[in-house]
Amino acid sequence: MVELELINLTKKFVGGFTLGPLNLKVNNNQILVIIGPTGSGKTTVLNLISGLLKPDGGSIMVDGRDITSVPVERRKIAYTFQNPSLFPHMNVYENIIFGIKKKWKDMNNSNVEINSLLADLGVSQLTHRRIHGLSGGEMQKVSLARMLITKPKIILMDEPFAHLDPSTKRKLRIELRHILRRQSAPTICVTHFEDDVYALADSVCALQGGIMEHSSTLGSLMKTGRYASNDNDSASRVLPNILTSIQGNNYLEGEVIKSLGGLTTFKTGSTLLETLGNYNTGSKVGILIRPEDIILSKQMVKTSARNVVRSKVIKFTKYDAAIVDVFMVADSFHLTSRITEEARADLQLRQGDDVFAMFKASSPQVVREEGKEEG
Amino acid sequence: MIMNKRLQGFNITIIVLSGIALAYIAYPLVTLLVFVEPTMLPHGILRPQLTNALILSLFSATISTLILSLFGVPLSYFLARFKNFPGKFILRVIVIVPLVLPPLASGALLLGVFGPYSPIVKAFPTVEFTQSVLGIIIAQTYVASPFMILASQAAFESVDESYENIARVLGKTRFETFFKVSLPMAKTGIVIGLILSWVRAIGELGATMMMAYNPHTISIQIFEDNAIGGLRNAVPDIILAIVLSLIVVFVFYIMRRQRQDALRIQW
Numbered sequence: 001m002v003e004l005e006l007i008n009l010t011k012k013f014v015g016g017f018t019l020g021p022l023n024l025k026v027n028n029n030q031i032l033v034i035i036g037p038t039g040s041g042k043t044t045v046l047n048l049i050s051g052l053l054k055p056d057g058g059s060i061m062v063d064g065r066d067i068t069s070v071p072v073e074r075r076k077i078a079y080t081f082q083n084p085s086l087f088p089h090m091n092v093y094e095n096i097i098f099g100i101k102k103k104w105k106d107m108n109n110s111n112v113e114i115n116s117l118l119a120d121l122g123v124s125q126l127t128h129r130r131i132h133g134l135s136g137g138e139m140q141k142v143s144l145a146r147m148l149i150t151k152p153k154i155i156l157m158d159e160p161f162a163h164l165d166p167s168t169k170r171k172l173r174i175e176l177r178h179i180l181r182r183q184s185a186p187t188i189c190v191t192h193f194e195d196d197v198y199a200l201a202d203s204v205c206a207l208q209g210g211i212m213e214h215s216s217t218l219g220s221l222m223k224t225g226r227y228a229s230n231d232n233d234s235a236s237r238v239l240p241n242i243l244t245s246i247q248g249n250n251y252l253e254g255e256v257i258k259s260l261g262g263l264t265t266f267k268t269g270s271t272l273l274e275t276l277g278n279y280n281t282g283s284k285v286g287i288l289i290r291p292e293d294i295i296l297s298k299q300m301v302k303t304s305a306r307n308v309v310r311s312k313v314i315k316f317t318k319y320d321a322a323i324v325d326v327f328m329v330a331d332s333f334h335l336t337s338r339i340t341e342e343a344r345a346d347l348q349l350r351q352g353d354d355v356f357a358m359f360k361a362s363s364p365q366v367v368r369e370e371g372k373e374e375g
Numbered sequence: 376m377i378m379n380k381r382l383q384g385f386n387i388t389i390i391v392l393s394g395i396a397l398a399y400i401a402y403p404l405v406t407l408l409v410f411v412e413p414t415m416l417p418h419g420i421l422r423p424q425l426t427n428a429l430i431l432s433l434f435s436a437t438i439s440t441l442i443l444s445l446f447g448v449p450l451s452y453f454l455a456r457f458k459n460f461p462g463k464f465i466l467r468v469i470v471i472v473p474l475v476l477p478p479l480a481s482g483a484l485l486l487g488v489f490g491p492y493s494p495i496v497k498a499f500p501t502v503e504f505t506q507s508v509l510g511i512i513i514a515q516t517y518v519a520s521p522f523m524i525l526a527s528q529a530a531f532e533s534v535d536e537s538y539e540n541i542a543r544v545l546g547k548t549r550f551e552t553f554f555k556v557s558l559p560m561a562k563t564g565i566v567i568g569l570i571l572s573w574v575r576a577i578g579e580l581g582a583t584m585m586m587a588y589n590p591h592t593i594s595i596q597i598f599e600d601n602a603i604g605g606l607r608n609a610v611p612d613i614i615l616a617i618v619l620s621l622i623v624v625f626v627f628y629i630m631r632r633q634r635q636d637a638l639r640i641q642w
Contacts, residue, residue, distance in 0.1 A: 052540050072543040079544045085537045089559045098555075099545030150545060 002028045002063055004049070004154050004186040009058035011044055019044050019210040021058060026186040026203075031177070033197045034190045036207035042190035045207070046156045049188070050079045062153055078152035078185075082159045084143035086131045092142050093127040099150040114149060121145050121179065137168035144176075148183060155180065157189040161196060170365065173199035177368050198251050198286055199367040250289040250335050252364075256281050263361060269332030274306040275364040286368035291325060291338035293363040297356045298347055306361040311335055313353045316344070328357060404617070410607045411614075419611030428596035429615060435508060435592065436576035439515040443523040443572050448565060451527035452557065456536070474521035481518055482585025489513060489586070510587030515576035522571040530564020531557065563630055570627050577619065 003025060010020035019041040026032045036042050047053040049060055051072035059068045067075055086095050097114065118124040121141045126134065134142065140160065147155070160176065161169045177200050180187050189200055190207075197204055205212055254268035256279045264279050265272055266287070279285060295305065311328035319325050324344055326337045335357050349355070419425070454467065473481055489495060489504035496504055504510055534557060542552040558565070580594040588595060593616060601609040 050544055052543070073546045073548055075544075076546075077544060079541075081537050081541065083537070085535070085541045087538060087556060087560070089562075098542070099547075146545070 002153050002184075002186055003061075004188075005061040006049070007059045007061065009045075009048060009060065010056050011041075011048055011053060012056050017041070017210060019048075020055075020212075022212050024205065024212065026188060028184045028186050030202045031180055031187040031189060031200050032203050032205065033201035034188060034205055034207050034212075035192060035194070035197055036190075037192055040207045041210040042192075042207055043158050044210075046079060046158055046188065046190060049154065050077050050156055051075050052079075076150070076153045077156060078147035078150060078154070079156040080140075080143050080147055080158065080160055082162045084139040084163075086134075086139055086142055086146075088131050090131070091127070092123070092129050092131065092134070095131065095142055096123075096127070096146045096149055098146060117145055117149055120182075121148075122175075135168070136164045137172055140164065140172060144179065148179070152183075152185055155183060155185050155187040157187070159191050159193075159196075160189065161191075161193065169195075170367075173367055174369050176200065177370070181370075195288060195367060198288055250291060250294070251367075252287045252289070252333050254285055254287065256283050256285060264366075271309060271331045271333075273309075273364065274361040275366060276362050277366060279366065279369055280371055282371075284370045285366050287364045288367050289335075289359060289364050291336045293359045294335060294337035295358045296326065296337050296339060296343075296347065296349070297358065298349075298353070300356055303358060304360065305358040307359050307363075309335065309357045311355055311357050313349060313351055313355060315351060316349075326355075328355065330357065407606075407610060407613060410610050412607075412610075416611055416614070420615055422611070424591065425593075425596055425612055425615065428591045428593045428612075429619075431508065431511070431590055432577050432593040435511045435515055436519075436573050438512050439519055439576045440523070440569050440573045442512070442516050443520055444565075444569060447520060447523040447568075447572075448527050448558075451524045451565075451568075452531050452553070454524070454528045455531035470524050471521055473518050474525075478518055478579065478581025479585060482514060482582035485514060485517055485582060485586055504586075506587050506589055508587075508590065511583050511590075511592055514582040514586040515579045518579050518582050519572035519575040522575050523568045526568025526571055527561065527565045530561035530568070533564065534560040567627065567630050570623060570630065574620070574623050 004027075005025045006022045008021040008023060010018065010022070012018045022045065024032070034042050034045060044053065048055050051067075051070065055068065059066050061067070062075075086092075087098065090098065096118070100114075115124065118127065121144060123138065123141045123145055126138060126142065131139070131142075140163075161173060164172060173196070180200070189196065191197065252268045252273075254266035254273065256264055256266045257272065258265040259278045259281055262276060262278060264275050264277055266275065266279075266285055267273075273287075275287060295303075300308070309330045311330035313326055314329050315327045317325045317327065319338060322341055323338060324341055326339060326344070326349065328335045328337070337357060347355075450470070454463075454470070457463075476484075486505070487493065489510070491505075496502075502509070504513065538556050538560060539552050542556045543549070547555060577592075578594055579592070580598060583592055584595060584598075591599065593612065597609050597612040597616065600612055
């Protein structure tokens with residue numbers, strides 16, 4: 001089992017910015033997502049681990065071995081940057097095999113392994129294409145293939161979806177988690193996009209002003225952070241300060257019960273919900289619902305919305321002068337709806353009220369899907 | 376309507392001024408035709424003095440360019456990549472000196488280094504540093520160096536450092552990264568630098584005259600033929616030089632176009 005550990009890692013920059021001291025551990029079954037605003041030091045963390053930057057203090061341990069002073073090229077770390085940085089003077093195939101040692105390249109079975117990885121990533125048909133003819137998604141996949149073919153011990157990713165259009169981003173996010181899970185290498189992904197956290201993370205930590213402020217598994221983060229009814233709860237006080245961006249969306253996890261003709265029914269707790277798209281029956285899905293998409297009513301009314309969830313209001317938080325977030329508990333999960341203050345007044349909504357939360361089947365967005373074989 | 380008239384006025388101004396500039400550049404070439412004697416031209420071009428001068432110029436300029444590629448490319452990479460060190464500004468100024476200095480002054484400075492009483496000559500008494508092919512190469516290399524270094528520096532600067540970082544992360548040493556990534560990606564810009572410095576070396580006169588009037592390069596041959604018999608006497612030399620220039624210009628534009636294409640596909 002490979003384990004990456006940072007011990008008191010620090011880096012000081014001219015101008016006063018200091019990163020760290022950072023302490024964290026990531027094992028080979030884990031994808032850690034570091035979220036933080038621009039300038040918080042996220043990329044610096046990756047540059048330090050990869051060896052592109054030298055730390056001023058602390059150590060980087062892989063499998064208990066200190067690699068802090070090992071040169072970049074000998075660390076066996078895969079690192080994808082914000083842009084795919086494919087070499088424009090090489091074709092796709094030449095890019096992919098760039099990092100393979102000649103000795104291994106000459107071996108007969110290397111081609112089988114290369115082809116199998118390319119097929120996995122869906123880039124087999126691209127191998128003889130030139131780089132400038134590729135789409136953003138294809139470039140990112142080729143970049144991934146180039147990185148994974150070297151059989152890295154550690155995987156680092158810097159904003160892997162930053163340059164992709166929304167639909168490619170949605171598709172690649174789901175694929176990427178599958179691919180990374182198959183690698184069984186400790187993985188750190190940095191991002192400032194909330195959706196990336198839901199799509200990729202096993203655990204999450206926040207970085208702000210060079211300081212690692214919070215670390216937790218995605219599940220416990222969702223449970224303890226957003227819906228604590230008591231404002232004095234320690235988690236609810238800490239979390240908004242460090243993960244402000246994660247406060248927006250509703251994230252649910254469920255199991256696909258039925259998927260037919262582009263409509264999928266999944267079960268979360270004992271509630272059945274519907275979403276668009278086809279997914280494997282039995283697979284586990286992670287779903288995002290924008291709070292703006294949830295309509296509230298005090299009575300059960302017939303509408304075109306396919307999803308109606310009976311909930312109880314637990315608290316209100318002002319979003320801005322005219323808008324309020326309504327936090328609700330339903331069955332075994334929580335929901336947030338974003339409505340105007342006027343709508344709240346019209347409905348005479350109060351803490352403890354029973355409401356019906358409604359949203360269309362087109363509203364939930366599947367950000368991760370994990371088949372049974374992946375556990 | 377008013378906008379259209381203004382636009383027309385602008386276009387006319389640009390066209391007229393461009394026409395004057397073009398006429399100024401092209402007219403001397405036209406006057407050359409007045410002095411051409413077609414029956415004498417083949418004989419003039421095939422004169423041994425001229426063919427020898429041309430061969431010498433091609434040889435010396437090529438050697439100068441090779442020397443520049445060996446030492447100039449690493450220096451340009453150094454200037455492009457090593458950004459924060461004390462004295463970088465002074466280094467940049469030094470690199471430009473041969474470009475801004477009058478060529479005769481460059482020649483005089485070189486004579487100070489390679490002239491009869493210099494320490495280098497005393498150290499290598501059997502080597503003829505002046506009035507020799509070596510002297511020509513020294514002068515041409517010095518004067519052409521900024522073209523090579525500045526063009527290559529710009530080419531390396533246009534290559535995003537992330538490509539080099541990726542190569543390092545993928546297991547390549549610094550040398551491998553330089554030869555497999557930096558150099559190929561900057562190749563077209565470097566080749567443009569090589570062409571420019573080669574052309575500059577071919578056309579070099581002032582510093583070469585100071586270092587080695589003999590043997591004659593094509594530039595010195597043109598200078599001498601014109602001095603002896605006026606333009607009519609120098610016409611075959613000039614026509615040869617024009618043909619050579621046109622070939623180089625053609626290659627230069629093809630390379631520049633390739634470079635623009637290469638830059639377009641970088642993220």
